[in-house]
Amino acid sequence: MADSPIRRVLVVGGGITGSTLALALARRGVHVILVEARRELGGGGHGITLQGNALKAFHSVGILDELAEHGFAFDKLRMFRADGVPLMEMPAPPMGGPGLPPTMGALRARLADILARHVTAAGVDVRTGTTVTAIDDRGHSVVAGLSDGSTETVDLLVGADGIRSTVRSMIGIDARPHSVGMGIWRVIARRPAAMDSSGVYYGGPKYKAGYTPISEELCYAFLLESNLDRSFVGEHPNGKILKEHGQGYGGVWGQVRDSLADDAIVNYQYIEAVLVDDPWFRGRSIVIGDAAHACPPLIAQGAAMCAEDAVILAEMLTGGDDVEQVLPKFMRRRLPRVRMVLENSLLLAEWEIHPDTPGADPGGLMGRTLGALCEPA
Known part of the structure; x- marks a missing residue:
């Protein structure tokens, strides 16, 4: 690491964004305090598609x-009619x-567990069951009050606390998530032998169905449809309901x-x-990842954009410049790429x-977006 004032x-x-940032900074010699409201890091979640820039x-x-020991690598996306007839x-x-x-493809919980182990091994000061309650920017530093009653004086505070970020509102950024107008069912299931890549099914009774293999044994399947009653939101033994809503799709999906069992957790x-x-x-506090730019999963770039934020911010913070120089440069580097992904996803x-x-040209827009993302972040 270059001589750095940070x-x-x-x-x-302590999700994907925060854990990746904490690990990247710790590997570069920065003392990192990671606070997470949950009682432990890792665990939880469904399947996840990780494209090359995330990897x-x-x-x-x-x-x-x-991660590769447990995930499932592939090199194509297959598109089908709703009845399973191949399109392209x-x-x-x-x-x-x-x-x-x-x-x-990977199990999200596996990724979270791997990150948690590496964060701990890297010497990060992890404080679970804890969050930030006050932020006092003093120009040359930030004094943060924590829910355990302690205070910490740091060179930079990073909010990586998701789409409903508390840090975002605490530092005076008035941005709120909005509904896209669709909901997504997700489930983990056994992987059929014929499934060797992601597949997407178009033209059926719902908006779209699809899947991604996430290990030799498992896959992650999804169904996009309109917003349903809020009682469906969350994880429930709703396998029977998903099977009913997913009628009209054939093939491997x-x-x-x-x-699925009728009581499968969905x-x-x-x-x-x-x-x-x-x-x-604002000053020496910044939000990144989903706290700054949560996008619909239509291009499967959510985790990638978060992970890119984390490693690039760590790289720039340890390059020798002070925070006041780094943060505007970080914005100029990240915002155009993130905006493209989010606007195209919408x-x-x-x-x-x-x-x-x-x-409307979904295939063309998808191809142009992924082609642009081949450029280094």
């Missing part, structure tokens, strides 16, 4: 090899560069649906989005909801 950083939130970020913090096959572009898989969430305008920071969602929109 020695102590408080990271709020590049995880490689940079030293967790990719372990799209090669997955090498967004992580040579030597890395184009895409990998239909096999996955039919394999996650349903409203799809929401938020984008904080430039800047994402447009794809709009086209899913209104498929007869004149000029």
Whole structure:
């Protein structure tokens, strides 16, 4: 690490963004305090699709090899009619560069557990069951009050606390998530032998259905439809309901649906989005990841954008410049890329909801977006 005036950083939130940032900073010699409201790091969640740029970020913090032992790598996306008839096959572009898989499916809980172990091993000061209650920016430092009654004086405070970020509002950024107008069912199931890549099914009774293999044994399947009653939100033994809502889809997706037990645990969430305008920071406090730019999962770039934020911020903070120089440079580097992904994801969602929109070209927009993301972050 170059001589850097940034020695102590408080990271709020121990999800993918916060854990990746904490690990990246610790590996570069920064003292990191990571506070997480939950009682422990890791665990939880469904499947996740990690494209090459996400894998590049995880490689940079030293967790990719372990993740690859448990995940499922592939190099294409297959598109089908609702009845399972193939439409086209799209090669997955090498967004992580040579030597890395184009895409990998993984169990989100596995990724979280791997990050948690590496964060702890790197010497990060992890405080679970704790969050920030006060932020006092003193110009040359930030004094943060924590829910355990302690205070910490740091060079930078980073809010990585998700789409409903507390830090975002505490530092005076008035941005709130909005509903995209669709909800998503997610479930973990046994992987049929024929499933060797992500697949998406169009033209059925709902907006879209699809899946991603996440290990040799398991897959992650999803169904997009309109917003349902709030009672469905969360994780419930709703396998029977998902099977009912997923009627009208065949092929491998239909096999996955039919394999579900009636009481299978299914996650349903409203799809929401938020984008904080430039800047994402106030003084020596900044929000990153979903706290700054949560996007619909239509391009499968949510985790990638979060992980890129984390490793790039760590790189720039330890490059020798002071915080006041780093944060505007970070914004200039990140905002155009993040805005493109979010706006294109929102447009794809709009086209899913209104498929007869004149000029709608989901495949073309997807291809252009992924092609642009082959450029280094």
